[in-house]
Amino acid sequence: MKQITTLFLAFATCAIAISQTSLDSIQRLDEVLLSDVKLTRYASGLKIETLTDSVLQKNKRSFTDLLRYNSNIYFKENGYGMVSSPSFRGTNASQTAVVWNGININSQLNGQTDFNLISTSNYSSISIRSGGGSVQYGSGAIGGTVHLNNVLSFDTHFDNELQLGYGSFNTKNAHYKFSYGNKNWSANFGLAYRDSDNDYKYLGSTRTNENAAFNNLDINLNLGYVLSDKDVLKVYHQNFRSDREFSATILAPSKSKYESEDYRSLLEWAHIGNTLSSSLKAVHLLEQFKYFENKDTNNFSKGQANTWQVKHRLTNTFSKQLELSIITDYSYITADGDSFNDPKRNAFSATAILSHSPTQNLQYNLNVRQDVISDFKSPFVFSGDVSYQLASFYTLKFNASKNFRVPTFNDLYWNPGGNLDLKPEDSCQLDLGHEFKYHTIGLKLNTFYIKTSNLIQWRPNQFSGYWNPMNIANAKQYGLEAELALERQIGKHRFDFNLNYSYTKTEDLAKNQALFYVPIHMANAALAYSHKDFSTYYQHLYNGAVKIIGGSLKGFDVGNLGFGYRFKTKSKLSYQADFSIDNLYNTYYENVALRPMPNRNFNLKLTLNF
């Protein structure tokens, strides 16, 4: 805390020296439309990729598929539609934070987000922020963060969209959303349902994917109300329900299933003044699950966690060049379940973010944060990033940060095994980025280095006979990421090409070996073409071989092809028909050992906009 006070004073002193000018209007707009202004304003030295509404539309399969084909994130999916954990720059699933409208929603129970328990349908955009973000987003933001954003627009509009889809393996999709806005009100609502038997044939065998059916329902409702020309009230709510069987492997049958429900609610009052702006948020998150070892019986184990949070941000815009934000939050978290004895946690954090642009071409941010958490001591974390435009086509970016991941409720309180002596994992990292932009060609090259100590791993304890989590491992990851984007319009012909490549080396420092399930090479590419109302795309994924316990798992290539046609009418109504072929080459591949992924499959989708 002492460091924070000192830094705060330092920031404030230098801030006063700079004369005050009016608030930038773009920044004002952010405050109105978004709940997570940190994402757009205090990350100039980091690589951020935003997948817009149109990309989300085209990739309406799963969140896992969306990111697998459009980002550098690697996924370990336990059979199609099953538990899906990300590895961001070679880090593990607990080291990637998922941020919903500015709120970290990783599970309090296991510290992770299952990317197959997030629907992509109801967001305005999804952003991928590479690199450490614990200062801004708290525990688990080590490899990077994935942001789910809902934009509340106060333009006068009323848009509806209805989408119905049907595909192989009896896969059904239904989605409806509307967006309404006027000068004072903004509302959007989304309802997305997905259901699949998921019983695809295993190529080269007579067997099918057994016990793998799933369905899920995502309901979103977001409201905004302009209280005055300086105050906006916003409410975000989401309910996600999922019912999944847990699939068999080639060598082990399964009859288990998993039901889960998440409720997320956020109330925000944003005040946008000329120099001072503030945001006060009240948040409630509820996660709960039931696990059935045998889906035909009523025996299950269950767990749930409740998080209540109050978060306040005060931003002082000293000038166009200089801004300081102080963020404080308090959380009260409780868990309940068959494997816990009612644990509770109180957590407080204070963050200071200084953003400065001494010249037009140079911007840097300095950030510090301290958490005070009731059940263990948290590290002081800090980060700095800088963006320097050296030429009209070239920007150099650099960021360095110290990040952390707190022990989860499972780590601390699971009976048997929970270990109250755990410390948070702590991680340091460096990231250097080059961004080239020439006409419609964009190229980003990033090199990164991450070192994490006190990694929490569950290990067998021969004295007790059961497993305990321990701060036992140290790991490092380093590598290179390249992103290329090209677009070209020739008359009515439009071409878009995107390429993501990552080279990732990892090392378990105690065992002197690579980490499990991290491909050294991974790449995806997409080529899209459209002419008037016709559109088509091809996507390709190359996922290199990964090390697994006792061996390695082969890499694979998969391609998808899609076509679309839009029928316009004289009124606002338009129809769009889309047809896609996934796994075009009918390739046999396993993303996780012994869990074959789907063979070639087809999907038809009809969309009405009115």
Add this chain to the structure above:
Amino acid sequence: MNTKTLVFLLLCLSLFFASCTNDDDGIIAQPSGDYANGLLISHEGNFGQGNASVSYVSYDFQTVENNVFSNVNGTPLGDSAQSIAFDGDLAYIVLNVSNKIEVVNRYSFESVATITSGLNNPRYMAIANGKGYVTNWGDGGDATDDYLAVIDLSNNAITSQVISVEEGPEKIVGDGNRLYVAHQGGFSQNNIVSVIDAMSNSVSATIEVGDVPNSMQLDAAGNLWVLSGGKPAYTNDETAGKISKINTNTNTVTSLDFAMTEHPNLLNIDNGQVYYYLAGSVYKMDATAIALPTSAQLTGLNFYGMLVENEIVYGLDAVDFSSNGSLNVYDLNTNTEVESIELNIIPGEVYLN
């Protein structure tokens, strides 16, 4: 443009196709087809990850072969090899998570049959009255669906006979027309040994022993020795380990208690001596002793499985459950390690072949 851009795009894509390579670089040991005169070690492998295996180590330790089953038969063994039972020339490998038993010739390891029906969480198998009996937990969370499956050894098929037993049947020992089942308790804790009449296929008696009976063996005189680990501390009802000696004629029990926080396992009987493993040490006790030994024979160990035969200790170290385990051999005459051999992932049981 445009040709240039197009060529570039095609180049980018061609790079991906070029990267479809085969990297089948797994090294397959040549199967020798002769796995007599040595040890067979079953490896559980990781739960759900299908990397169970069996290794062969010759008695002179000169020949070591991992993945014997897949080397000989060309297919993976399965998920979680819990144990192996033997009958004549056949070995029955019980695969817990695969819910199956692979039947092979114990000397050539050629597959003879695969039993896939009638099993639900199978654990151990023993032979009595010419039939095979397999302990099954049923659903781990259900205390009332535990049973013994009965195998017709003439055709290696499951019979329709099901013997319902109490919660958590684990180790099983055959004794002529009788069987003894130790009820470790599955995911919970139990404290009994069931006696099964293999003529009528029914439970003929239930004998109370210590909590969590984890290992047992018949001695030369026909007594059944049962080692119970006691309830672990996390249950908030911790109990001490116990060695019970059951007179199989009368089913009467005499026992020795450990201290409250001592939770032994891996009982073995060898040449009139009782051996067990406790907190990193192997202890030795004369079968006639009236008190537990106070000092250990071997210390500083990390055993997940153990066999004592002719004063040689064959210990299995599963390390951290994600690295290769090892067989560590100790001579009890000198109490020194004589051999250490790296094996596969999570070695669990060792057998003489």
